[in-house]
Amino acid sequence: MSPIGTATQPLRVAIVGAGPAGFYAAERLFKETELVIEVDMFDRLPTPYGLVRNGVAPDHQKIKSVTAVFDRVAGNPRFRFLGNIELGRDVTVDDLKEYYHEILFSTGAQTDRPLGIPGDDLAGSYPATEFVAWYNGHPDYRECEFDLSQERVAVVGVGNVAVDVARILCRTREELMKTDIADYALEALSNSQVKEVYILGRRGPAQAAFTAPEVKELGELADCDTFVLPEEAELDSLSLAAMANADRADVRKVEIIQELSHRQPSGKSKRLILRFLVSPTELIGDEHGHVRQMKLVHNELYATEAGSLRPRATDRTETLDVGMVFRSIGYRGVPLPGVPFHESWGVIPNNGGRVIDITTKEPLLGEYTAGWIKRGPTGVIGTNKPDAAETVENMLEDARAGRTLEPSHPTAEAVTSMLDERQCRPVSFDDWKRLDEFELNRGKAEGRPRVKFTRIEDMLAALRS
Amino acid sequence: MKVRNILATKKGHLITIDAEQPVRKAIAMLVDNRIGALLVMDSTGKLAGILSERDIMRTAATDEALFDRPVTDIMTREVVVGMPQDDVIAVAHTMLEKRFRHLPIMDEGQLIGIISIGDVLKIQRDAYRGEVDTLETRIIAKGEE
Ligand SMILES: Cc1cc2nc3c(=O)[nH]c(=O)nc-3n(C[C@H](O)[C@H](O)[C@H](O)COP(=O)(O)OP(=O)(O)OC[C@H]3O[C@@H](n4cnc5c(N)ncnc54)[C@H](O)[C@@H]3O)c2cc1C
Numbered sequence: 001m002s003p004i005g006t007a008t009q010p011l012r013v014a015i016v017g018a019g020p021a022g023f024y025a026a027e028r029l030f031k032e033t034e035l036v037i038e039v040d041m042f043d044r045l046p047t048p049y050g051l052v053r054n055g056v057a058p059d060h061q062k063i064k065s066v067t068a069v070f071d072r073v074a075g076n077p078r079f080r081f082l083g084n085i086e087l088g089r090d091v092t093v094d095d096l097k098e099y100y101h102e103i104l105f106s107t108g109a110q111t112d113r114p115l116g117i118p119g120d121d122l123a124g125s126y127p128a129t130e131f132v133a134w135y136n137g138h139p140d141y142r143e144c145e146f147d148l149s150q151e152r153v154a155v156v157g158v159g160n161v162a163v164d165v166a167r168i169l170c171r172t173r174e175e176l177m178k179t180d181i182a183d184y185a186l187e188a189l190s191n192s193q194v195k196e197v198y199i200l201g202r203r204g205p206a207q208a209a210f211t212a213p214e215v216k217e218l219g220e221l222a223d224c225d226t227f228v229l230p231e232e233a234e235l236d237s238l239s240l241a242a243m244a245n246a247d248r249a250d251v252r253k254v255e256i257i258q259e260l261s262h263r264q265p266s267g268k269s270k271r272l273i274l275r276f277l278v279s280p281t282e283l284i285g286d287e288h289g290h291v292r293q294m295k296l297v298h299n300e301l302y303a304t305e306a307g308s309l310r311p312r313a314t315d316r317t318e319t320l321d322v323g324m325v326f327r328s329i330g331y332r333g334v335p336l337p338g339v340p341f342h343e344s345w346g347v348i349p350n351n352g353g354r355v356i357d358i359t360t361k362e363p364l365l366g367e368y369t370a371g372w373i374k375r376g377p378t379g380v381i382g383t384n385k386p387d388a389a390e391t392v393e394n395m396l397e398d399a400r401a402g403r404t405l406e407p408s409h410p411t412a413e414a415v416t417s418m419l420d421e422r423q424c425r426p427v428s429f430d431d432w433k434r435l436d437e438f439e440l441n442r443g444k445a446e447g448r449p450r451v452k453f454t455r456i457e458d459m460l461a462a463l464r465s
Numbered sequence: 466m467k468v469r470n471i472l473a474t475k476k477g478h479l480i481t482i483d484a485e486q487p488v489r490k491a492i493a494m495l496v497d498n499r500i501g502a503l504l505v506m507d508s509t510g511k512l513a514g515i516l517s518e519r520d521i522m523r524t525a526a527t528d529e530a531l532f533d534r535p536v537t538d539i540m541t542r543e544v545v546v547g548m549p550q551d552d553v554i555a556v557a558h559t560m561l562e563k564r565f566r567h568l569p570i571m572d573e574g575q576l577i578g579i580i581s582i583g584d585v586l587k588i589q590r591d592a593y594r595g596e597v598d599t600l601e602t603r604i605i606a607k608g609e610e
């Protein structure tokens with residue numbers, strides 16, 4: 001066998017999942033100078049960028065410019081994007097092993113964590129994941145329906161996703177018009193009856209997972225007054241003590257929350273109320289099985305042995321009238337067929353990105369992981385860069401040591417014919433750039449940054465035109 | 466960020482030693498596995514303590530016969546234990562303040578892993594790096610928000 005990683009036999013790598021983790025991994029692989037490396041990047045959607053396209057809020061356009069970094073990676077002649085090809089549907093892990101020396105799974109976290117309380121499944125109770133994917137025009141979620149005729153809404157969880165959901169619900173049509181929100185969502189939200197939105201945190205202001213700029217923005221909405229209850233903005237003694245060690249960003253976050261607790265209503269048409277130290281215990285429905293109320297218990301904090309402050313229920317309870325509930329308590333990875341999976345954490349078990357067997361803990365030859373499916377659904381886009389770099393270091397170390405798969409058809413052409421035989425028509429990066437151009441032009445016509453295609457058929461039809 | 470995000474990218478292979486084993490064996494295990502602490506188990510398989518490089522150094526300074534003594538004699542008995550849902554930032558402060566470098570993690574009564582101060586530092590460093598990177602992108606980007 002000829003050495004791998006040379007011009008005659010490049011190291012062939014499959015990356016499954018074209019989100020930030022996949023792109024940062026490819027970027028790092030191409031920085032390697034000693035080995036010749038070819039990357040095929042698969043995604044189940046015809047469009048690349050993962051949550052940068054389908055998660056990041058439409059009113060946060062600037063952050064999406066990170067795609068320019070990803071486009072540079074895609075411009076490498078040894079890179080191919082194979083969009084609209086799903087692992088598990090179109091190809092299996094065993095298939096990939098016939099074509100690649102190394103396989104990297106960077107499929108992100110596709111689903112939500114349930115609340116696990118009675119009434120969670122009532123009509124009008126939705127996972128934030130679906131709402132986010134819907135307003136961003138993810139083809140799998142465009143048909144979702146949200147009952148925006150309700151006036152009062154609760155969003156459970158105080159992470160940045162909860163903030164996104166609440167903010168989108170409270171934006172005006174004029175504000176949303178300037179974004180690339182899916183056009184059906186723009187229409188639905190323009191006719192929304194939502195007047196009051198609660199964001200519910202189970203711990204105090206100091207433990208809120210959202211970041212300072214995000215909560216500050218909630219206080220600057222065009223037609224929505226944002227409040228915090230003064231008694232809930234105060235820090236308890238344990239939190240106060242912990243603040244002595246807090247970094248600047250957390251201090252600022254608490255200051256912003258306390259500032260919001262001094263606000264007076266200014267007569268705007270919507271209200272956003274940030275609540276702390278409360279946990280939902282039950283959703284109560286009406287005779288049609290539609291959520292009408294949420295039972296809350298007030299919490300107090302206690303310190304664990306290792307020093308974190310956790311919520312503990314008190315005997316104080318409260319009932320909130322709400323007609324719609326979004327649970328935003330974190331994303332969750334889904335298992336990939338043929339790949340080990342850690343059920344309780346929703347990740348692929350790994351050691352520094354090397355996929356390991358769940359029982360023996362031994363690494364599986366040629367299989368790697370990066371991003372949210374590796375470490376869990378946490379961190380901003382950039383966090384996936386060091387994460388992917390760690391994995392790629394291990395991939396390179398293994399490749400140099402000859403610890404790779406031994407594919408029978410290690411060429412790009414062989415992959416093309418395999419997909420051809422299965423009548424899979426991958427969307428290339430050039431195809432995507434054409435779609436991108438179409439979307440930008442459609443946006444220009446409407447004075448918006450872009451108007452997205454939200455159906456796979458429409459994307460494919462546009463490419464044929 | 467929670468402790469489980471650290472554990473997710475570690476092998477999760479628990480390296481333990483029986484409390485009655487000699488320190489000599491413990492040192493060999495530390496060296497072979499390139500780690501800084503061992504979990505010490507009692508005869509019923511429960512966590513009895515933790516044996517760190519520091520425990521060994523502290524004893525070695527005064528006791529030359531240390532190699533043949535049982536681990537139980539020199540280990541740290543009062544072990545602070547963490548949970549997967551602990552906040553990394555809080556754990557970091559506790560480890561710094563109480564001056565220990567290894568934290569065994571229990572989940573529903575089961576010992577599931579151990580994290581070191583190095584692991585805590587690494588995940589925080591990567592989070593900061595990521596935030597800086599993302600902030601830069603946002604600042605450099607043209608156009609309005
Ligand atoms: C609602 C929301 C808003 C966010 N906003 C911000 C923000 O403003 N700023 C910020 O810095 N970070 C933000 N983040 C965080 C950021 O999006 C993530 O850190 C990042 O996207 C994770 O990258 P990833 O590559 O691991 O996963 P993803 O981005 O989810 O990418 C995974 C990719 O894998 C593909 N895939 C999945 N399964 C398969 C399969 N079987 N076969 C083929 N392909 C598959 C998916 O289609 C997807 O394209 C946000 C996250 C969310 C959820």
Ligand SMILES: NC(=O)c1ccc[n+]([C@@H]2O[C@H](COP(=O)([O-])OP(=O)(O)OC[C@H]3O[C@@H](n4cnc5c(N)ncnc54)[C@H](OP(=O)(O)O)[C@@H]3O)[C@@H](O)[C@H]2O)c1
Nearest residue numbers: 157158159160161162202209328329330331377378379380
């Ligand atoms: N603008 C941005 O930069 C941006 C936007 C969106 C997302 N992101 C990033 O994407 C990542 C994911 O965001 P996320 O909001 O999904 O997750 P997250 O930051 O982990 O927040 C999850 C929230 O849900 C709460 N929670 C969990 N279980 C709960 C329960 N059973 N009951 C009540 N509350 C519960 C958590 O509280 P506890 O802390 O008490 O567990 C926490 O407040 C984050 O790193 C985030 O910063 C960034």
